[in-house]
Amino acid sequence: MKRRADLQASLRGIAYMIAAGALVNTNDSVAKWLTADYPVGEIMCVRSLFILIPVMLFAWRFGGWNALRVRRPAGQFLRAVMQTASAAFFITGLGFLPLADNIALTLAGPLFITALASPLLGERVGWRRWMAVGVGFAGIVLMFRPIGEAMRWAALLPVGAALAGAFRDIVTRRISTTESSISMLFHSTLFITLAGLSTGLFGWRPLTVADVGLMALSGFFLGGAQYLMIEAFRYAEAAVVAPFRYSQMVWGVLLGFVVFGDLPDRWLISGAALVISSGLYILHWEARR
Numbered sequence: 001m002k003r004r005a006d007l008q009a010s011l012r013g014i015a016y017m018i019a020a021g022a023l024v025n026t027n028d029s030v031a032k033w034l035t036a037d038y039p040v041g042e043i044m045c046v047r048s049l050f051i052l053i054p055v056m057l058f059a060w061r062f063g064g065w066n067a068l069r070v071r072r073p074a075g076q077f078l079r080a081v082m083q084t085a086s087a088a089f090f091i092t093g094l095g096f097l098p099l100a101d102n103i104a105l106t107l108a109g110p111l112f113i114t115a116l117a118s119p120l121l122g123e124r125v126g127w128r129r130w131m132a133v134g135v136g137f138a139g140i141v142l143m144f145r146p147i148g149e150a151m152r153w154a155a156l157l158p159v160g161a162a163l164a165g166a167f168r169d170i171v172t173r174r175i176s177t178t179e180s181s182i183s184m185l186f187h188s189t190l191f192i193t194l195a196g197l198s199t200g201l202f203g204w205r206p207l208t209v210a211d212v213g214l215m216a217l218s219g220f221f222l223g224g225a226q227y228l229m230i231e232a233f234r235y236a237e238a239a240v241v242a243p244f245r246y247s248q249m250v251w252g253v254l255l256g257f258v259v260f261g262d263l264p265d266r267w268l269i270s271g272a273a274l275v276i277s278s279g280l281y282i283l284h285w286e287a288r289r
Contacts, residue, residue: 013236017244020228025251027221028090028099029259030214035095038207041199043215044087046207048193050219051226055189058227059182067182075175079184080191082168086161087192093157098262103252104272105143105158110279111136112166120170128285132278139274145267181230242283246276 034043059067070076093102111133117123144155172184207215232241249272256262264272 010236010241013232013234013241014244016228016232016235017241018247020225020232021245021248022251023221023225023228025099025103025248025255027218027225028094028103028252029255030218030221031091032094032099032102032260034211034214034218035091037211038205039199039203040088040091040095041196041202042204042207043091043196044084045193045196045199046212046215047219047222048189048196050216051189051223052186052193052219054220054223054227055182055186058230059186062180062182067180068186069180069183070187071178072175075171076179076184076187077191079168079171079175080188082164082171083188084192084195086164086168088195089157089161089164093154093161096154096157097152098264099256099260100249100252100262100264101143101155101268102158103248104264104268104275105140105155106162106165107246107249107272107275107279108136108140108159108162109165109169110282111140111275112163113169114282116166116170121173126285129282132281132285136275136278139271139278142267142271142274144271185226185230243280246279249276 031043031047059065090102090106093105097105114125114129114133118125140159145152175184235241253264256264
């Protein structure tokens with residue numbers, strides 16, 4: 001009976017993670033659409049205002065104002081800075097690269113976490129995981145299209161987003177013993193809102209009613225995705241649900257084709273395959289440990 005309940009919980013967690021990937025990539029599609037007309041800071045600010053609405057609802061459900069309490073302000077601040085940098089790099093990259101390319105390059109996040117775990121967290125990273133990291137970084141090089149055409153320096157933007165996201169996750173790991181998930185999500189979102197608002201000094205474009213609606217939709221999608229990810233890890237072990245984050249690549253390709261008419265080329269497919277394979281191997285090895 002217990003095994004059946006555990007299986008049902010794991011399947012529920014997997015379903016939440018896949019649904020979260022779909023919402024994240026739908027949000028990415030909306031953000032890419034908006035980058036043609038609006039500055040990155042404006043998109044970040046307005047979208048984050050609408051993310052705060054579902055976040056406040058989550059806070060109300062998971063303990064009210066006590067759930068938002070900050071016990072380690074320095075850690076919360078550093079996490080918020082890394083989250084803001086990751087969002088800024090990613091949204092800027094959407095203006096230069098196809099959706100699937102942007103998403104594929106950010107999948108390097110687990111590789112950066114593994115590479116940084118030893119110097120920043122004091123974790124032992126064995127030769128197998130170092131080999132997997134090397135294979136994954138070879139995949140990133142492939143996605144840069146180093147042969148037959150000029151290297152796409154715009155690809156550094158999603159890679160920067162992945163690196164900033166890795167630092168954010170490492171900080172999260174350090175402060176998660178005292179800070180709640182909702183507290184970290186709320187304060188990071190608030191920081192992004194204020195950081196985006198500060199860019200208004202450099203000029204914003206007047207918003208149309210339709211685009212405000214799109215930004216609201218994007219915010220609700222992203223807030224909903226964050227909630228589903230939290231719930232996924234609540235129902236199942238990380239080793240079970242984490243690999244299904246890579247379903248974002250599938251959603252990215254589908255939405256990129258349907259919305260923007262983009263299809264991945266051989267460089268992207270080959271590089272993404274190496275990055276995903278190495279990431280899955282790292283997850284598998286950590287699960288065995």
